[in-house]
Amino acid sequence: MHAVVELRSAGVLRQRRRILHDISLDVSPGSCTAVIGPNGAGKTTLLRVMDGLIRPTSGAVHVFGEDPAGPRGHQIRADIGYVPQLHPVAEHLPIRVRDAVAIGRFGRVGLFRGMSAADRHIVSDALARVGLTALADAAIERLSGGERQKTSIARALAQQPRLLLLDEPAASLDPRSQREVLDLIASLHRDSGMTIVLVTHILSHIPDACDTVVVMAAGGVLAQGAPEETLRDEVLSAAYGCRVVVTCTDDGRRHFHMPGGHG
């Protein structure tokens, strides 16, 4: 089976600085991949390269067998749900939550066409999936951080994507909202078999459903493979530049500690 995402020696050079270098990886259909690493490792850039928002300066990137930054990139991006790390701040835009989620349909609906009843139904389903039905008609400016994050995820789901890219989906949320968002991601993968790539610098945010981990540091891939091969003391310590100890509880859950730190 062809990989959903294929990167071959991909690199991004910006103002003579190597943001990414020599990245080669495959994302299999139906997999859940976590990209981890410290701040500045190039994780967000990698995700944006996968979504065609950044064109690599070297190497090749293919999503669904095509170049996402190429001439047909807009058609490929319509199949990719992207949840950015920072929520857009539409300062004065009077927009309801339902309208913000509906933006996810626009690429699929196409130019000069209105939203059909089926499209509106898909938007309602996406809102229900993230538990925002009650807030559908609320002004987006009134939402909390967690609710805005769920709105972003709902917008990506409204695309009915074949690939979901999530950038630090729980990083800036309170513990309860973090749990809700991570549970939502796990249920999306479990129920729909959607291919998910999730970026996080917080090790405890790696979903249990995750079957592949890519460990990044300084713009390169340090290790990639199954969690048991990659989530190891020596790999994580090298990536984060400090001692990281991984322990496993009886229920198979991993816990990460930084002796002498707060981890």
Add this chain to the structure above:
Amino acid sequence: MDLFAYSFMVRAFIAAALAGAVCGVVGVWVVLLNLPFISVAMAHAAFAGAVFGVLLGVHPLLAAVVCCTLSALAVGPLADRARMSANASLSVVFSLVLGAAFMGIGFIRGPKTEVLNYLWGNILTVSPGHVQLLAVVAAVIGVFLAACRKEILAVLYDREIARSVGIREGGIFYLLLTLTGIAVALNIGTVGGLLIFSLLTTTPLAARQVTRSLPAMYAVSAAFGTAACFIGLAVSFWWSVPTGASIIIASGAIFGICLMVSSLRRNSR
């Protein structure tokens, strides 16, 4: 005195209705894209165009529209290519057109009243041809808004999100800037290049105070723009005060009233 007893007043009211509506709608884009400086930059591009129109023997209005269109077309690609904000790109374009305008003024022999009128504007002297051009631009903007309302909403929400969902946002963004530039160029003859800044920002911000959806904001902003132009024209006619200044003060008064209404609403909740 009957406001409509003179043909120039009838023409002025038609121009006011079109100018107010066009500035109201375009102003919504200006405010939501956070680009108020575009009105100043485009006004000076129009001024530069008018200067070179006079120098080259081309109709100044036509030259102003061409110069504005070219300047507006440059803003988006310049920002994207140089990886800077559209506001920074506007400041580069503004500096260039201002330099060109002053250079051109230096070459004009004799009185410079004709080109300086482009900075002040006078709705009472608007020609029938100018009114027809305003109507064409209003129609083009209306068709663009109706045909691309989804894409415009996505771009106003966030350009990167618009791109990530599969919209060709670059073309939509550049078109928004270009139509704004053309609208500014054509309305310089009505309220003037320096005062159009207020009409493009005050009425949409007033509309934002009292609306909760984008379609309502467009409609109310256009209505406020037209109302400000009508009130300004009438005040100017009855009390013999400058028209452009009256229009701007009227739009400021509308903003003040809307602010009071929205504050009262918030307090009563």
